[in-house]
Amino acid sequence: MAQSIAHRMSIGIAILSGFVCVIACGLICSTTSWAEETRPPEELTAAVAQTLEVWRSVTSRRIAAEEVLLNAQNQLRRTAKPLDPVHDQLGEIRRELDASQKEIRELREKFAKSTVKDDELAGAPYPSEKEAALQRKVIDLKQRQEPLQEQLQQAEPELKALRQAVDQAREAFEVLIIEEEARRFDHRVAETRLTAWLQAEEIRQAPRDEDLKNGRWGDVKLTFSRHIAPLLVEHCYACHNSRVAGGSLNLENWASLQRGGESGAVLIPSRPEESSLYTDCREGLMPKDQPSLPDHQLAILRHWIEQGASPGIGLHEQTSIVTMAGAASTNPAVKSTTVTRPVAVTALAMHPSSGEIVTSGYREVLAWDRKAQLSHRLPLPCERVLSLSFSPDGQTLAIASGKPGRWGAISIAPWPLSSAGSSGQRTIAMTVDEATAVRFSPDGKWLATGGTDRAIRWYERQSLIEYRLSEDHSDWITALAWTPDSQRLLSASRDKTIKVASARTGNIELTFSSHTSSISDVVCLSEKQAASIAQEAQLLIWSIADGKVVQKVKLPAAPVRIAYRPQNSAAGIEERLALALRDQQIVLIGGDPEKRSITNRLKLPAVAFSLAFDGTTGDLLAGDQHGRIIRFDAAGLSKESKATDSKAKPIEWLNQPK
Numbered sequence: 283m284a285q286s287i288a289h290r291m292s293i294g295i296a297i298l299s300g301f302v303c304v305i306a307c308g309l310i311c312s313t314t315s316w317a318e319e320t321r322p323p324e325e326l327t328a329a330v331a332q333t334l335e336v337w338r339s340v341t342s343r344r345i346a347a348e349e350v351l352l353n354a355q356n357q358l359r360r361t362a363k364p365l366d367p368v369h370d371q372l373g374e375i376r377r378e379l380d381a382s383q384k385e386i387r388e389l390r391e392k393f394a395k396s397t398v399k400d401d402e403l404a405g406a407p408y409p410s411e412k413e414a415a416l417q418r419k420v421i422d423l424k425q426r427q428e429p430l431q432e433q434l435q436q437a438e439p440e441l442k443a444l445r446q447a448v449d450q451a452r453e454a455f456e457v458l459i460i461e462e463e464a465r466r467f468d469h470r471v472a473e474t475r476l477t478a479w480l481q482a483e484e485i486r487q488a489p490r491d492e493d494l495k496n497g498r499w500g501d502v503k504l505t506f507s508r509h510i511a512p513l514l515v516e517h518c519y520a521c522h523n524s525r526v527a528g529g530s531l532n533l534e535n536w537a538s539l540q541r542g543g544e545s546g547a548v549l550i551p552s553r554p555e556e557s558s559l560y561t562d563c564r565e566g567l568m569p570k571d572q573p574s575l576p577d578h579q580l581a582i583l584r585h586w587i588e589q590g591a592s593p594g595i596g597l598h599e600q601t602s603i604v605t606m607a608g609a610a611s612t613n614p615a616v617k618s619t620t621v622t623r624p625v626a627v628t629a630l631a632m633h634p635s636s637g638e639i640v641t642s643g644y645r646e647v648l649a650w651d652r653k654a655q656l657s658h659r660l661p662l663p664c665e666r667v668l669s670l671s672f673s674p675d676g677q678t679l680a681i682a683s684g685k686p687g688r689w690g691a692i693s694i695a696p697w698p699l700s701s702a703g704s705s706g707q708r709t710i711a712m713t714v715d716e717a718t719a720v721r722f723s724p725d726g727k728w729l730a731t732g733g734t735d736r737a738i739r740w741y742e743r744q745s746l747i748e749y750r751l752s753e754d755h756s757d758w759i760t761a762l763a764w765t766p767d768s769q770r771l772l773s774a775s776r777d778k779t780i781k782v783a784s785a786r787t788g789n790i791e792l793t794f795s796s797h798t799s800s801i802s803d804v805v806c807l808s809e810k811q812a813a814s815i816a817q818e819a820q821l822l823i824w825s826i827a828d829g830k831v832v833q834k835v836k837l838p839a840a841p842v843r844i845a846y847r848p849q850n851s852a853a854g855i856e857e858r859l860a861l862a863l864r865d866q867q868i869v870l871i872g873g874d875p876e877k878r879s880i881t882n883r884l885k886l887p888a889v890a891f892s893l894a895f896d897g898t899t900g901d902l903l904a905g906d907q908h909g910r911i912i913r914f915d916a917a918g919l920s921k922e923s924k925a926t927d928s929k930a931k932p933i934e935w936l937n938q939p940k
Contacts, residue, residue: 326476333469340465344458351451358444365437368430375427382416382423389413460787467742467749474747480595504586505594506536511603513579515688517569519603528570537599551591554584602714627905630892631670631679633697637898640679641905642667647681649699658699660707664691669719672697673743674726682731684716692717692731692739694746710746711739719761725768728785732759738773740788750788754781761803763812770826772812774801780814782826794829796822805846805859813859815841821861821871823878835878839865845893847900855900858919862890868904870919882919886912 389410409417504510514533520526522533531543539559542548548559555561560583562568563575575583586592593599629642637652645665649658664683671680679697684690690713696706711717715734722729722743729741738759740750757776764771770791771783780801782792797816804814811832813823821835821844841861849857859871859878866889870882890912892905900916 321475323476323479326472326479329472330469330476333465333472337462337465337469340458340462344455344462347451347455347458351448351455354444354448354451358441358448361437361444362441365434368433372427372430372434375423375430379420379423379427382420386413386416386420389416456787463750463788467747471745471747477595503589503592504582505592506586507594507601509582510586513575513583514603517563517572517575517579521570533603535600535602536593540599549587549591552588554587557587560584560587624909626891626907627909627911628891629667629670629682630894630903630905630911631672632894632896632903634672634674634676634897636676637896638698639894639903639911640670640672641911642670642892647679647695660695660699662691662693662707663709664689664716666716668716669721671720671722671729673722673729674724678722680720680722680729680731682717682720682733684713684718684733686716688715689713690715690717690733690735692720708746710741711748713737719759721762721764721771723764723768723771723785724766727768728764728771730762730764730771732762732773734758736775738762738771738783740771752783752788754783754790755779757800760801763804763806765806765809765826767809769809772804772806772826774804774814776800778816780804780812792826792829794824796824796829796831802842803844805844807846807848813844813846815844815861821859833876833878835871835880837861837863837869837880838867838883839863842889842891843893845895845902847895847902850900853900855916858895858902860893860895860902860904862886862893862904864889868893868902868914884914 389412393410518533521528522531524532524534524538527543529543529545531548532538532541539549540547545558548557550556560580563583564580566574569575625642625644627641631640633639638657639650641648641650643659645662647660647662647667647670648656649660651657660681662681662683664685666686667681667683669682672678673680677697679695679699681693681695682690683693691709692711692713694708694710700706711731713733713735717731717733719732720729721731727743728749729743729746731739731741736753736755736757736759738752738754739748740752741747742749755773755775755777759773759775761774762771763774769785771785772780773783774780778795778797778799778801780794780797781790782794783790794812794814797814797818799817801814801816804812806812806826807823810826811823812826813821815821817840819837819840821837821841822831823833823835824831841863843862845860847855847858847860849855857872857875858881861869861871863869866886868882868884868886868890869880870884871878872881873879886904886906887910888906888908890904890906894903895901896903896916900919902914902916902919904912904914906912
């Protein structure tokens with residue numbers, strides 16, 4: 283039975299080498315968490331030095347292990363090289379043997395089919411002269427084959443020992459790679475603690491925004507990361523970035539700013555009148571064809587240069603200004619935004635045990651209790667919420683949001699949400715363009731995120747500091763899914779592939795490429811199988827081990843989203859896949875796991891952009907493009923029905939928040 287929930291939402295291990303592009307984000311955004319560090323800075327500094335020493339020690343061991351592996355591989359190649367001609371000769375002999383034996387079989391089959399009446403073969407001797415010649419050739423080939431095989435057999439013991447040595451060296455090398463990644467992370471945690479303490483001191487002394495607007499700087503230095511990056515993103519970034527660099531000037535990060543453009547340096551510390559970054563803005567030359575910078579922003583830019591153009595504490599020179607601007611603009615006191623029309627429900631999630639639901643809104647996340655009453659509104663710094671995920675213990679909510687073409691945010695909020703607005707909410711990362719996916723691992727150890735910047739970030743759950751970053755896709759990340767044992771992470775992309783990565787090493791174990799269009803979503807059915815959808819009217823179920831498609835299910839229309847409900851015999855819940863289609867219906871797929879088929883078709887008032895099963899009841903919830911939530915009870919989903927419309931009477935379930 284379906285319950286129409288009218289909900290017009292007012293809204294609503296690349297390993298860490300060099301800490302490229304994201305360290306400042308991790309440090310700046312972690313300030314909220316680490317600012318209460320009570321240890322003295324001397325102790326924090328000592329921890330940084332100690333973890334660095336341990337990291338370097340493991341790195342030295344890893345380099346030595348890599349050399350041992352290379353030597354073992356080279357020794358194996360040198361020993362096996364003289365045997366290459368032997369393998370070539372054996373290969374040629376095998377091909378000749380196969381061809382001769384095939385020809386003999388064909389001659390025998392032809393003779394067997396002949397009769398006494400066949401004039402051509404009547405009275406012909408057996409075997410024929412041709413077959414006899416082929417048999418002699420086979421004998422000769424086998425005689426030539428024997429000494430070559432014996433030569434390989436004699437060399438095999440030595441080769442076997444060398445292969446074992448290579449395997450042992452590779453295993454030792456891989457263990458040290460993993461340990462090196464862990465020690466890098468320890469060092470990053472120590473650096474985060476120290477930098478956050480320093481940043482907290484800097485923030486306590488920093489001038490307030492209204493003082494900046496009125497030119498009251500005090501004795502505190504302005505910094506690039508906190509005061510200038512937001513200004514550049516607002517006025518300059520669109521025409522001066524790594525993809526579009528007007529005048530060969532790329533303002534993507536601190537390093538590219540230092541390089542300047544085709545006319546030379548644009549920033550001369552302490553000399554604003556010689557810095558075209560300032561003078562072009564003052565004269566109205568930049569931003570081109572746009573309003574000039576407000577006077578107070580020009581004053582901030584000038585004063586920053588006069589003070590020496592400080593980059594700021596914890597800034598890595600490759601960090602994107604979008605990351606810095608997003609971190610600087612994240613305001614814990616931000617309020618929910620009132621909208622005048624319903625907003626599409628682009629994300630929803632069910633609490634793993636309480637039955638509460640969270641849904642996307644405009645610049646906020648809405649929380650609802652089991653009675654469909656709005657309990658909390660969590661304001662966010664970004665406009666669109668694209669993914670929501672609860673930790674397995676239900677104590678943490680992860681949120682992926684973004685502002686199209688500008689930046690994205692990965693936010694964390696403790697559950698249950700506080701009645702004090704965004705109290706406890708923490709932004710752990712700002713990204714270039716939107717963040718599109720967040721998923722906690724089933725064992726609760728990891729949080730994985732993805733976005734339009736093609737990057738997948740792995741966060742260690744306890745510290746929520748980035749542990750690993752990988753950029754294996756060539757286009758946007760559209761969805762993430764974990765295997766039930768948390769050993770593998772599946773990432774779907776607009777590049778038409780799904781990659782299977784090892785949680786232990788971060789290495790890509792498999793690339794699934796059987797889709798012919800941009801992939802929309804993926805779910806894991808077990809440790810061995812996954813199901814995925816793309817912009818094509820079919821569902822693919824495939825093996826995670828080898829990528830082979832084990833089943834194709836034809837759909838009435840192209841799918842948008844997919845959700846999975848595993849079987850729970852104790853609760854009487856059957857396995858089901860739910861797919862939201864572009865023709866305003868949901869199809870349920872179930873039946874024999876070896877031959878799944880469509881069991882139900884549920885009509886919707888609009889296209890659903892989000893789906894989720896209630897883990898406690900088995901009910902299905904769908905959020906549509908007009909801000910409504912539709913709820914289908916588990917009992918109705920278990921009954922097979924080919925009807926194209928639900929017989930249930932829709933009722934108001936979620937009231938529009940005011």
